[in-house]
Amino acid sequence: NAGVTQTPKFRVLKTGQSMTLLCAQDMNHEYMYWYRQDPGMGLRLIHYSVGEGTTAKGEVPDGYNVSRLKKQNFLLGLESAAPSQTSVYFCASSSPPGHIQETQYFGPGTRLLVL
Amino acid sequence: DAKTTQPPSMDCAEGRAANLPCNHSTISGNEYVYWYRQIHSQGPQYIIHGLKNNETNEMASLIITEDRKSSTLILPHATLRDTAVYYCIAYSSASKIIFGSGTRLSIRP
Numbered sequence: 352n353a354g355v356t357q358t359p360k361f362r363v364l365k366t367g368q369s370m371t372l373l374c375a376q377d378m379n380h381e382y383m384y385w386y387r388q389d390p391g392m393g394l395r396l397i398h399y400s401v402g403e404g405t406t407a408k409g410e411v412p413d414g415y416n417v418s419r420l421k422k423q424n425f426l427l428g429l430e431s432a433a434p435s436q437t438s439v440y441f442c443a444s445s446s447p448p449g450h451i452q453e454t455q456y457f458g459p460g461t462r463l464l465v466l
Numbered sequence: 467d468a469k470t471t472q473p474p475s476m477d478c479a480e481g482r483a484a485n486l487p488c489n490h491s492t493i494s495g496n497e498y499v500y501w502y503r504q505i506h507s508q509g510p511q512y513i514i515h516g517l518k519n520n521e522t523n524e525m526a527s528l529i530i531t532e533d534r535k536s537s538t539l540i541l542p543h544a545t546l547r548d549t550a551v552y553y554c555i556a557y558s559s560a561s562k563i564i565f566g567s568g569t570r571l572s573i574r575p
Contacts (some may be wrong), residue, residue, distance in 0.1 A: 355509070382561075393553065394510065394567035407561065441509050454500070455563070457509030 353377055355458035357442050363464045364432045371402060372427040372461050374442030381446045382454065383425035384409070386439040394441060400425055401447070432465045439463070468493040470566055477572040482540040486569050488554030491535040496558045499530060501539045504568070505549040510553065513539065516541035549573050 355376045364370055366394040374383065381402050386409075396409030399452040400419040414436060416428045425444075429436060441461050471489040478484040480568060500515040514521055514528045516537075521528045527540040541548055553568040 379543075384561075386467075386565075391567075393567050395565070396563065399561050401561070409561070419482075428520065443509070454515065454525040455502075455510070455573065459509055459512070 355359050355444055357458040360459070361363050361431055361462045361464075363466065365430075365466055366433060368432050369428070369430050370432065371429075372440055372442075372463075372464075373446075374425045374427070375423055376425075376444040378444060380420070380456075380457065381422075381447050383419065383450060383461035384445075385415070385425065385427045386441045386443065387411065387436075388441060388456070388460075389438050395396075397427065397440075400446045403445065407423075409448060432463075434465045437463060437465045467483045469564070470554045470556055472552070472554050472566065472569045474567065475572070476572045477574055478541075478544045479565065479574050480545060481543055482569060484544040484548065484573070486539040486554075486571065487536065487553050488539070488543075489536045490554070490556040493534050493557070497539050497556045499528065499534075500555045500557070501526070501528065502553045502555070502565075503548075504549075504553070505550040510565075513552075544571075544573050546573050546575065559564055 358373045363372040385397040398417040400406045403422045406417045418426045439460045442458040445455045468490045502510040504510045504566040516528045530537045551568040
């Protein structure tokens with residue numbers, strides 16, 4: 352199993368440009384998440400999904416959109432990138448709450464620099 | 467979800483047990499205590515979790531106080547590869563998880 356994979360690994364954008372980050376998992380998990388991590392900080396939840404076709408806002412959703420068209424994929428979009436969105440983005444997946452092991456499995460991260 | 471408090475940094479000699487404390491005094495009855503770690507800039511890695519009872523797995527042990535207001539993660543024989551930021555989180559739903567700043571653990575050779 353590859354676990355959770357993210358593409359791209361690194362990207363540089365100019366202010367105002369758009370891009371989509373792709374997250375894929377092969378563990379048949381229902382839940383998927385997008386986090387951002389700024390230097391020296393913990394992870395903050397941007398959006399999450401509890402199943403195919405559903406999404407919900409997390410702690411810091413502004414400036415981002417997401418889609419979960421397939422169970423194994425979770426896309427994070429930046430419509431008009433801003434320097435404040437420079438960060439490392441982590442995707443994660445998990446089983447639903449109440450499952451024997453509702454732990455999150457994380458991808459390797461995408462480093463985004465917005466100039 | 468419960469807020470957790472951890473020391474910002476700790477160090478431990480290689481080969482010794484590393485004991486990382488976490489305070490979660492506002493934890494509710496259905497919230498689990500989870501520990502994750504983040505090595506360098508990699509994605510966080512699950513270590514262990516528990517509700518009431520002490521837990522042990524191949525990586526670590528988790529000791530939860532009887533009143534559940536605090537817990538300790540124990541790495542029994544710390545190695546240099548255990549150098550990481552350790553996050554203690556208390557939650558009942560992963561959609562409300564809050565990572566905080568964690569404890570930066572340094573292992574001395």
